[in-house]
Amino acid sequence: MRHILSVIVENEPGVLSRVAGLFSGRGFNIESLNVGPTLDPGVSVMTIATEGDEQIIEQIVKQLRKLITVIKVVDLTDLKSVLRELLLLKVNANDTNRAEILRIVDIFRCKVVDVSIDELTIEATGNHEKINAILGLLTRFGVKEISRSGMVAMKRSLQV
Amino acid sequence: MELTGAQILLECLKREGVEVIFGFPGGAVIDIYNELPNTSLRHILVRHEQAAIHAADGFARASGKVGCCLVTSGPGATNTVTGIATAYMDSIPVVILTGQVPTPLIGNDAFQEVDIVGITRPCTKHNYLVKDVRDLAHVIRQAFYLARSGRPGPVLVDLPKDVMQVKTKFVWPEDVKMRSYNPNVKPHAGQIKKVAQLIRDAERPIIYAGGGVITSQGHEALTWLAQNLHIPVTATLMGLGCFPGKDRLWLGMLGMHGTYAANMAVNNADLVLAVGARFDDRVTGKVSTFAPMAKLVHIDIDPTSIQKNVSVHVPLVSDCRLALEALKEELTPSLAEYDFETGHLPWVSKVRAWAKEHPLSYQPSETTIKPQSVVEKLHELTRGEAVICTEVGQHQMWAAQFYTFNEPNCFLSSGGLGTMGYGFPAAIGAQFARPDKMVIDIAGDGSIQMNIQELATSVCNNLGVKIVILNNGYLGMVRQWQELFYKKNYCSTCMDAQPDFVKLAEAYGAKGFRISDPKDLERVLKQALDTPGTVIVDVRVEREENVYPMVPAGASLTDMLLV
Numbered sequence: 001m002r003h004i005l006s007v008i009v010e011n012e013p014g015v016l017s018r019v020a021g022l023f024s025g026r027g028f029n030i031e032s033l034n035v036g037p038t039l040d041p042g043v044s045v046m047t048i049a050t051e052g053d054e055q056i057i058e059q060i061v062k063q064l065r066k067l068i069t070v071i072k073v074v075d076l077t078d079l080k081s082v083l084r085e086l087l088l089l090k091v092n093a094n095d096t097n098r099a100e101i102l103r104i105v106d107i108f109r110c111k112v113v114d115v116s117i118d119e120l121t122i123e124a125t126g127n128h129e130k131i132n133a134i135l136g137l138l139t140r141f142g143v144k145e146i147s148r149s150g151m152v153a154m155k156r157s158l159q160v
Numbered sequence: 161m162e163l164t165g166a167q168i169l170l171e172c173l174k175r176e177g178v179e180v181i182f183g184f185p186g187g188a189v190i191d192i193y194n195e196l197p198n199t200s201l202r203h204i205l206v207r208h209e210q211a212a213i214h215a216a217d218g219f220a221r222a223s224g225k226v227g228c229c230l231v232t233s234g235p236g237a238t239n240t241v242t243g244i245a246t247a248y249m250d251s252i253p254v255v256i257l258t259g260q261v262p263t264p265l266i267g268n269d270a271f272q273e274v275d276i277v278g279i280t281r282p283c284t285k286h287n288y289l290v291k292d293v294r295d296l297a298h299v300i301r302q303a304f305y306l307a308r309s310g311r312p313g314p315v316l317v318d319l320p321k322d323v324m325q326v327k328t329k330f331v332w333p334e335d336v337k338m339r340s341y342n343p344n345v346k347p348h349a350g351q352i353k354k355v356a357q358l359i360r361d362a363e364r365p366i367i368y369a370g371g372g373v374i375t376s377q378g379h380e381a382l383t384w385l386a387q388n389l390h391i392p393v394t395a396t397l398m399g400l401g402c403f404p405g406k407d408r409l410w411l412g413m414l415g416m417h418g419t420y421a422a423n424m425a426v427n428n429a430d431l432v433l434a435v436g437a438r439f440d441d442r443v444t445g446k447v448s449t450f451a452p453m454a455k456l457v458h459i460d461i462d463p464t465s466i467q468k469n470v471s472v473h474v475p476l477v478s479d480c481r482l483a484l485e486a487l488k489e490e491l492t493p494s495l496a497e498y499d500f501e502t503g504h505l506p507w508v509s510k511v512r513a514w515a516k517e518h519p520l521s522y523q524p525s526e527t528t529i530k531p532q533s534v535v536e537k538l539h540e541l542t543r544g545e546a547v548i549c550t551e552v553g554q555h556q557m558w559a560a561q562f563y564t565f566n567e568p569n570c571f572l573s574s575g576g577l578g579t580m581g582y583g584f585p586a587a588i589g590a591q592f593a594r595p596d597k598m599v600i601d602i603a604g605d606g607s608i609q610m611n612i613q614e615l616a617t618s619v620c621n622n623l624g625v626k627i628v629i630l631n632n633g634y635l636g637m638v639r640q641w642q643e644l645f646y647k648k649n650y651c652s653t654c655m656d657a658q659p660d661f662v663k664l665a666e667a668y669g670a671k672g673f674r675i676s677d678p679k680d681l682e683r684v685l686k687q688a689l690d691t692p693g694t695v696i697v698d699v700r701v702e703r704e705e706n707v708y709p710m711v712p713a714g715a716s717l718t719d720m721l722l723v
Contacts, residue, residue: 010340013289018281025282055467062464068286068306071340 186232213243249576372436
């Protein structure tokens with residue numbers, strides 16, 4: 001099962017390598033990884049999407065906590081949380097299908113961020129499933145390139 | 161007052177209680193060596209950096225303190241990697257100080273530059289590159305704190321040459337506080353109650369002790385529990401000495417080359433108390449059939465050890481000594497209510513019967529020396545009071561099986577990594593930690609050649625380290641596997657063109673003895689042990705003797721090949 005881990009780390013050189021090395025060295029899988037600053041300049045947050053059974057996830061969480069530069073690990077999977085990814089996508093667009101593509105863009109509340117005679121560049125945000133759905137729908141027009149972020153996540157204020 | 165980085169470093173080492181430092185100089189650390197004579201630190205010059213880290217490791221294991229070594233950048237640093245991994249696998253507190261090229265050159269492929277922090281990331285507990293001299297005292301303080309606290313381990317500090325040269329005001333950080341590191345060491349009261357209840361309810365309990373008992377100095381509490389509650393004890397290679405080997409509840413080591421009694425007991429127990437052990441594959445054999453009837457209790461300071469290899473019923477994250485002492489306190493009142501001795505009598509009798517049925521044994525011979533008999537004789541001659549170091553292989557297992565250990569910190573062996581060449585430099589370190597003790601490296605003819613150059617270090621420091629080579633002319637453990645599982649295809653395991661170890665010893669200024677006849681064994685061995693200074697004893701033993709019992713890799717513990 002897929003788990004989303006929010007990992008609070010010391011903002012210092014080598015910390016990404018420690019985390020990445022832990023995953024590769026122990027044969028754990030990283031589906032996506034995103035690192036960014038927090039309100040505290042000394043601290044960064046990593047959002048790691050990983051896959052494994054309960055025992056493996058338990059090991060991943062414990063091993064991450066064991067790293068000296070890791071301050072806190074939260075498994076967001078069982079919590080109510082907001083999960084978002086960003087997708088940039090370049091799709092073929094000609095006079096016959098441009099309208100259809102724009103309709104999809106509209107339905108998914110995406111944005112067109114660049115236009116040329118035969119291409120549209122689309123920006124979409126959403127959770128993993130939504131991003132996959134957009135990708136699926138646009139494939140038939142001929143997707144030329146994609147660039148997809150890792151996941152960023154935040155626990156919801158109300159856990160009901 | 162302003163001090164240079166090198167001066168600050170050495171002052172910090174002194175304040176951390178370092179007395180001996182094992183090392184090898186080089187361009188990047190000259191500034192540190194330049195200051196060394198101005199301190200009370202004793203520097204021991206080794207002949208290869210691998211020996212520096214092993215000696216620091218041996219010092220740590222024999223003393224319970226943090227070991228320390230100092231090497232130069234590049235090859236000096238990379239030569240320590242095997243030793244760092246050795247210490248990491250066995251959770252030994254060592255601080256490794258490596259030189260580094262000056263900070264402006266880092267990343268430029270400068271002469272003798274290597275990214276040692278990158279290289280050792282997966283085999284250190286933590287590591288540091290000090291880029292600013294103002295961080296130095298703080299980093300050294302943290303390094304020692306990390307090395308010795310929680311689950312101990314090696315910590316490396318990389319020291320660029322320019323950082324050692326510049327001056328700053330020296331401020332000794334009185335406290336070490338790290339928001340991201342807070343080893344949870346005290347046992348949870350509720351879990352202690354649960355474990356105590358399991359012990360009261362058990363009919364066939366067994367203690368499976370590991371190196372954590374020795375690290376935490378939990379041997380007294382463990383011995384109290386075992387003796388008062390009448391629980392048989394087995395231990396891993398790393399745990400040997402945590403329980404008196406002469407006690408009737410002692411079963412010997414368990415696992416691949418464990419005793420019949422220990423493996424049968426684990427297999428039939430209804431409660432296994434794993435203390436400071438980590439269910440390594442050499443211990444469990446086939447995991448799914450390990451202790452099939454038992455409830456498992458796992459006491460360990462490292463949460464990652466728990467539920468890693470086996471799923472346990474009661475996990476208890478704690479310093480082993482504190483947990484064992486809490487159990488002692490919890491169970492003391494029960495001694496009046498329960499008669500543990502009578503309750504466990506059928507079980508203890510059964511375990512004793514297994515021990516009698518298949519004790520550790522070998523076929524004696526009048527014509528060739530049996531390697532096991534050498535270890536037994538060493539035990540006899542030293543009254544079991546020596547510090548025994550080993551290399552890795554058959555001799556290591558025979559040492560573990562036949563030298564009965566009665567106290568902790570007296571058996572130094574590379575358990576996790578299995579590092580050939582560990583024993584002799586570790587013995588040098590141990591001799592510095594315990595000048596009062598006889599220190600013996602039980603070696604194989606293969607392993608000893610991996611760090612034989614340290615004869616110079618031992619001789620030059622007038623150390624009384626005794627090396628007893630169980631010489632069978634083979635890389636014996638691999639040969640044994642080839643014999644048993646690879647149709648006797650002895651590929652590359654016969655050690656042809658062996659040096660004359662007696663002459664080799666003499667060449668280095670040590671003493672050499674050779675024993676080939678069983679009739680000479682006791683006399684010459686005694687003579688060698690009584691000879692002052694560094695001594696090599698080349699004992700020509702039965703060439704194709706095997707280590708038994710043996711559980712083939714991946715088989716169940718009960719599938720033992722016996723003598």
